[in-house]
Amino acid sequence: MPDIRLFTEKDLRRAVPLDLAAVECVEAAFRALATAAVIMPPILSMRIAEYNGEVDVKTAYVPGVDSFAVKMSPGFFDNPKRGLPSVNGLMVVFSAATGLVEAVLLDNGYLTDVRSAAAGAVAAKWLARPDAKRAGIIGSGTQARLQLKALTLVRDIERALVWGRDPASARACAADCAEDLGLEVTAVDSIAEVMGASDIVVTTTPSAQPLIDASQLRPGQHITAMGSDAEYKTELAPDVIATVDQYVCDHHAQCLKQGELRAAVAAGAVSPDLDYVEIGTLIARQRSARGSSTAITLCDLTGTGVQDTAIAAFATARALEAGSGTPFNSDR
Amino acid sequence: MPDIRLFTEKDLRRAVPLDLAAVECVEAAFRALATAAVIMPPILSMRIAEYNGEVDVKTAYVPGVDSFAVKMSPGFFDNPKRGLPSVNGLMVVFSAATGLVEAVLLDNGYLTDVRSAAAGAVAAKWLARPDAKRAGIIGSGTQARLQLKALTLVRDIERALVWGRDPASARACAADCAEDLGLEVTAVDSIAEVMGASDIVVTTTPSAQPLIDASQLRPGQHITAMGSDAEYKTELAPDVIATVDQYVCDHHAQCLKQGELRAAVAAGAVSPDLDYVEIGTLIARQRSARGSSTAITLCDLTGTGVQDTAIAAFATARALEAGSGTPFNSDR
Numbered sequence: 001m002p003d004i005r006l007f008t009e010k011d012l013r014r015a016v017p018l019d020l021a022a023v024e025c026v027e028a029a030f031r032a033l034a035t036a037a038v039i040m041p042p043i044l045s046m047r048i049a050e051y052n053g054e055v056d057v058k059t060a061y062v063p064g065v066d067s068f069a070v071k072m073s074p075g076f077f078d079n080p081k082r083g084l085p086s087v088n089g090l091m092v093v094f095s096a097a098t099g100l101v102e103a104v105l106l107d108n109g110y111l112t113d114v115r116s117a118a119a120g121a122v123a124a125k126w127l128a129r130p131d132a133k134r135a136g137i138i139g140s141g142t143q144a145r146l147q148l149k150a151l152t153l154v155r156d157i158e159r160a161l162v163w164g165r166d167p168a169s170a171r172a173c174a175a176d177c178a179e180d181l182g183l184e185v186t187a188v189d190s191i192a193e194v195m196g197a198s199d200i201v202v203t204t205t206p207s208a209q210p211l212i213d214a215s216q217l218r219p220g221q222h223i224t225a226m227g228s229d230a231e232y233k234t235e236l237a238p239d240v241i242a243t244v245d246q247y248v249c250d251h252h253a254q255c256l257k258q259g260e261l262r263a264a265v266a267a268g269a270v271s272p273d274l275d276y277v278e279i280g281t282l283i284a285r286q287r288s289a290r291g292s293s294t295a296i297t298l299c300d301l302t303g304t305g306v307q308d309t310a311i312a313a314f315a316t317a318r319a320l321e322a323g324s325g326t327p328f329n330s331d332r
Numbered sequence: 333m334p335d336i337r338l339f340t341e342k343d344l345r346r347a348v349p350l351d352l353a354a355v356e357c358v359e360a361a362f363r364a365l366a367t368a369a370v371i372m373p374p375i376l377s378m379r380i381a382e383y384n385g386e387v388d389v390k391t392a393y394v395p396g397v398d399s400f401a402v403k404m405s406p407g408f409f410d411n412p413k414r415g416l417p418s419v420n421g422l423m424v425v426f427s428a429a430t431g432l433v434e435a436v437l438l439d440n441g442y443l444t445d446v447r448s449a450a451a452g453a454v455a456a457k458w459l460a461r462p463d464a465k466r467a468g469i470i471g472s473g474t475q476a477r478l479q480l481k482a483l484t485l486v487r488d489i490e491r492a493l494v495w496g497r498d499p500a501s502a503r504a505c506a507a508d509c510a511e512d513l514g515l516e517v518t519a520v521d522s523i524a525e526v527m528g529a530s531d532i533v534v535t536t537t538p539s540a541q542p543l544i545d546a547s548q549l550r551p552g553q554h555i556t557a558m559g560s561d562a563e564y565k566t567e568l569a570p571d572v573i574a575t576v577d578q579y580v581c582d583h584h585a586q587c588l589k590q591g592e593l594r595a596a597v598a599a600g601a602v603s604p605d606l607d608y609v610e611i612g613t614l615i616a617r618q619r620s621a622r623g624s625s626t627a628i629t630l631c632d633l634t635g636t637g638v639q640d641t642a643i644a645a646f647a648t649a650r651a652l653e654a655g656s657g658t659p660f661n662s663d664r
Contacts (some may be wrong), residue, residue, distance in 0.1 A: 009662050040378075044375075046400075053429075055402070059387070060378075063382065068378075074426055074432075088433065096380060097383050097413065098408050099383075101420065101422055106433070167650060238452075254640055330341050331342065331424075
């Protein structure tokens with residue numbers, strides 16, 4: 001068998017920073033999902049209640065991409081008590097032509113972080129007002145930091161507000177972002193404050209209870225809800241989808257199962273069957289779904305296997321170019 | 333992050349030969365599936381028609397087993413034209429308590445071969461007549477060889493007949509088995525010949541068309557149908573399940589989707605809802621489902637994630653004991 005290549009988290013962090021190239025990679029993946037004969041099976045999901053853990057496995061085949069990735073994402077939420085990160089995982093890259101293993105990306109979840117943040121940038125690019133300057137971030141973890149950074153890649157963000165359930169964590173997040181991005185970033189005490197002052201709001205929490213309702217929406221605002229990716233999660237009250245001027249999702253079928261759309265449909269607030277626009281369709285048409293500067297837009301992101309295949313192929317190519325990685329032969 | 337351990341195909345072949353210990357490992361897995369709070373999500377399956385390939389991903393959590401495996405099985409059926417094996421793959425072993433990656437088993441599909449053959453041994457152990465001496469194998473590939481070997485672990489097999497679509501391949505298979513097992517093994521020209529002379533028949537092909545019908549069954553015979561593991565495969569005519577005295581499956585829900593049960597239900601030959609016995613139930617009761625020496629029994633094996641988790645944990649423990657494997661750290 002030919003050598004496979006092992007890449008470490010460091011190799012991959014060096015190869016794929018969160019930058020415009022990563023955003024373009026994810027944008028191309030969404031376009032393919034909406035326009036090409038992408039094959040994306042439903043997520044394999046296993047919950048191990050005994051350990052407060054779950055593992056999600058995603059994959060997709062994108063015509064024209066020579067490889068496909070199988071991404072395994074374990075999330076074990078008692079890990080921090082043991083001094084371990086909650087979210088880990090790896091990706092395995094296979095040749096799309098032969099099924100042979102080409103690479104193992106031991107990224108500990110890093111590439112998932114990047115492709116999720118890049119999706120937030122893509123959503124803002126195609127839905128937020130071009131003159132959006134004020135960002136609001138709900139949540140104070142890794143994605144809170146990365147989503148704000150991602151927004152700065154596509155809009156001239158001048159200041160940001162951060163809300164977190166734990167005020168100390170929100171302050172730490174704000175301080176980190178201010179230093180990293182050179183912006184004015186402030187931790188605030190209430191979600192209402194974030195909603196009242198932000199042109200773009202990104203929700204990044206694993207909440208199982210709605211955090212935002214329709215009364216808090218402001219004309220011209222764009223919301224990206226990226227926290228919900230499971231049957232029990234939701235960050236938006238059911239009336240939010242029913243109220244916004246334009247709802248866009250990353251993948252209709254998947255959002256019906258795991259996104260904000262699931263909760264809104266379950267509450268009877270919206271129909272499951274409307275022809276909901278997918279973000280890839282906007283990209284293919286090269287047209288925003290924002291009708292006016294006062295329209296309220298919403299993007300529901302659940303995270304798709306096509307993003308994983310795209311970022312894995314991109315990371316592998318970049319890391320190989322850089323000469324990193326360890327060759328390994330399974331025959332030896 | 334702690335080191336992970338990489339094991340090659342050779343490490344794993346040395347650690348886990350097809351022997352009674354492997355059979356007991358798979359038997360325990362089936363018992364757990366029928367009696368414990370096993371979590372086994374549906375198979376993630378992706379077909380890439382463009383390359384005549386597919387990939388199946390299986391997993392399961394078994395209470396009491398400290399780890400779970402995610403097994404990726406690509407099958408790319410044009411590979412032999414390129415001088416490559418059709419079936420490949422690997423397993424990733426995660427801690428069940430933390431979700432951290434513990435090991436990557438680069439087995440190129442070897443452990444799947446072993447656990448599938450071991451399942452054949454378990455089926456024969458609990459269903460075939462104790463005095464079964466004559467084996468019949470339909471198919472002439474890797475599983476044909478391994479299934480025959482597996483039968484010799486649980487029954488005093490004296491002679492075997494092999495049928496393959498390609499007579500030369502069947503002759504090669506028969507010669508290999510005769511040499512490996514010290515039995516009289518003969519390649520024959522027709523399936524009817526196999527059916528007419530065998531106490532135990534194992535079907536191991538990827539056929540999409542039935543190979544055996546009910547008129548060919550003989551009193552006292554046991555059939556293990558292990559080839560069908562996908563929506564389009566079937567080796568038995570629909571009347572076979574309807575005719576046998578005892579039908580047993582590895583997993584009811586999975587056999588309804590991917591096993592012989594699927595085709596028989598689709599043809600209207602049997603009901604999907606009967607209380608079909610799973611092999612693990614027999615093991616838990618320590619009782620064969622064979623009523624008499626003339627009863628005809630059938631076991632429908634689709635291959636389950638619980639077998640993968642069990643064999644992966646077993647292989648990892650054995651390979652570590654042997655001091656094999658390469659430590660690797662994803663932080664470096």
